[in-house]
Amino acid sequence: MNSIPLDEHLIRREPYYHASGEEIPLAVAAWKAGMPLLLKGPTGCGKTRFMQYLAWKLARPLITVSCHDDLSTSDLVGRYLIRAGEAVWSDGPLTMAVRAGAICYLDEVVEARKDTTVVIHPLADDRRELPIEKLGELLIAPDSFMLAVSYNPGYQSILKDLKPSTRQRFIGLSFDYPAPEQEAEIVVQEGGVAAEIAHTLVKLALMTRSLKDSGLVEGASTRLLIQAGKLMIAGISSRTACTVAITAPLTDDPELTGAIDEMIFSLF
């Protein structure tokens, strides 16, 4: 079989990650114990970044799969391809990760259909195995392999809620937006803006996050703040940057749009 070195998936430079609690030692311990991870938290609060950091720290390649409802089992496990008239097997990302003892991260796992996610069940429990029917092979994951999935438990379609039988195999890590000071620092680091602007952006984020009862499904995420910051660095005025990078992605409701824009005009 092909054992492509997973060099390209190895993270060589330490990613910038600002820990907000015990998540790093916990995840390392889970990895040592061969247990899979379940990251939950709102979008853009650092789950993906955390996985990158973890992969770097453990010196394991990181293979990320963004899940969507068209994802099939072969997309994960692998399939035969025809090359020069011959059938050649090609590993899918999950198989690749198992063989290489890498970390496989299924982002937004609830987006995938249930019949797709069943393949991870035997990998997630203490069997740690991946059957590949077409090859007639049963892969046993090496100790260094880790499975991680993420999902956003917020306001989302219950039709996509995670099945308990899937959930119960995982170690859960809850992510939330960082504390204001930390978040501002992240925005400085990632968005490149001055500390003062970062603080103002975080203030704006906090304001929007308190609008859940007024009908806003989710407040501004760290990612949105960083994007607004980057636009400012690129020379866009702060008000415009915030309107396009924060208000617009958050809501279409005219009154909430108005309210958030007024917050922006007040702050900047």
Add this chain to the structure above:
Amino acid sequence: MNPEQLKQYFYDLVHPDLPNEWEVEEVMEPLLDLDPAVRSAVLEQVQVIWPVSNSLCYSYLHQAIPALACIKAETLGRWASEALEIYERSGLKDAQQFMINVQSHFACRMDGQGQRFKEIAGRMEPYLRGLARRDLRLESSKTVFTDTRTVFLPEELSLFQGEGKNFLLYKLTTSFQWAFIALDTFLVTAEPNEINPSAKGKLWLHEYLAATEFPSLLATLYFLFETVRARGFLERELPGLMRDSSRLFASLDKKSPCKSGVERIVSQTRNLISGQLTEDESIEDEQIRTLLHSKAVALDSLRLAEQISHQADEGWESIVQEEPLFFQGRMELTRVEAARMVLRREQEAGFVEALATFFLSLPTAGNDTTDEEAETEDGAKGVSEADAALLFEEQSSEGKKEESSKSPDFTRLENELELSEELQELAEEIKNDLGQVPDQYISAAMGKAGQAQAGMGTPESDDGSGSSAPVTYDEWDYRRAGFRRNWCVVTEKQLEPIQSNFIRDTLEQYKGLRIRLRRQFEMMQTRERFVRRQRDGDEIDLDALVESLADTAAGFPPSDRLFIRLKRDERDIAVMFLVDMSNSTRGWVGTAIKQSLILLSEAMETLGDRYGIYGFSGMRRLRCELFPIKGLDEPYNDEVRTRISSIAPREYTRMAPALRHIISIMKKVDAGVRLIITLSDGKPEDYDNYNGEYAIEDTRHALIEARMAGIHPFCITIDQHAHEYMPRYGEVNYIFINDVAKLPARIPEIYRVLTS
């Protein structure tokens, strides 16, 4: 038209009413000379106003001709509808006044200059909540002020030409009022000092001021200095706003000619607040400027106010009488105090409830033994009542012991009994307010717990017409982690149909929303997607084909799923809406719920999902009532519409048995996805001491039963306190809607998000 015809015309308009002839003649006579087109414009409004108030209608007819001197005939409708709004809000007198002052109250605004509260509230309320990061409200009122829970703004603003500036003034005012709340301007407490040596302990501002020599002067100065502090605060927190507002400040407050003494200080301070005192311009008392800094606190303003009030001379009364700066508004300490009392009562009620529940959760011989079924189930479980009494006794004697030494310290109680986190938090809040948890709170809780230990309600028969055979359901008792068997009796009853214009009015009122919802729901319905790997279809799935060729080459049987098909998503969904018809929904909540049901049904019709609606209420466990409004497969027809408009508040909110009944219905339904969506306005409760933890846990359990039956439950509530108990229903299973007015738009939206 001759006088007789005109009179008859009027009678036709107000039919079947038969007003006094002489009154009609009196108002009709002046209309005779009007241009016929104008006259019919005037008379057009009669049908609008008459049914609401006959007197107002006469006033309108009296005022119409003078009004036509400054407004056009086309604007009469708007004028009349504003008058009606005022009538409904503040009564006949104000509405009449509004009509008399057509020039100043209405006409000048019609030139498109003014901005109305109604037009800005939708934007400004979330803005305020965002700033404060808590649930403040915005309301209209004659003057500007805040009681620290609600910010009051004027009905309309027309100080400037063009909407932009008037809106900005609304926004600036909202922000200043928020600043006062954030800075604790009205909630400052002061130690007694030489001004007020008699009192003991800290004083609230209004108590403190009341005991001084010139309370109104001191209050005026204090509030003025606090406004300086608020300005400094806003400059730091909302620099953008302050920059934008500089063009307003200049026009709001004119520099007054130099005066002397305290008056001079006041006018300088006002200039400082409205940004018309430059950095280098001197101010009589430089301490005032220091209030702009972040370190300044409310007590600094108070001390400074005291100091300066001592210098006051005869001129002081004019200082007090001077209008406050517009955005500053008034300091309404009695309203603040009232709001504080409301908060205190809410805290007390919450605490007593929580503590009572806590007492009940202690191992005791349950109340359940009064009922036969329970007796056998409960048996000798639990501790004797004597034990419980002993526990309470210990409790109170301890209280007394401490009282004699120091003030009773609630932490003792916390340690002794390991109170829940919720209870500890409540106790903490109360201690912040009152310094300690009053004994009567604890005794009230004990009393309440004791009452709950008394028996449940007595059987009651009600075999009104149109009821189905009663069905019994178990009820979950969390204290014993088991069911009370056959505890509740559920009957399906028919609603008494009421004829009204409700449907028509709702459809009219929400015309725009309806169109929007219809479009959104149509989009859900026609959602199409390509499905790959089908046995047949319109196109070849190249990926699948290649794979199957490869499989063949590798010696595997090739798959025959080689096509792509455009598939319209089968929405195999059945949903049941369960609507709270308890007494607390009386008024606008109930109306909003009914409007939501109509808009939802209209939208659902475009979608084709199967849906049903049931209302529920009742009193006591033996009379839980469910009112079928629309069966799952019943068409949405006039009968259903009439039933929706006949929904009316009834009795209590025992949701769990209703849920169980719906679950039993839904269990038999064959659908890919089954949903139960509940709509209520408060905690579950019933007359027979069904409340608190017990009721919440029972409801929670019923929701779990739904899930166990493969049915997705989802709860929508309009209860302010939902956050205290709904999370226990499971975080993704509920949503709280703050703004009742938004309900008709939100409920269809929630349904859309839930099922797509």
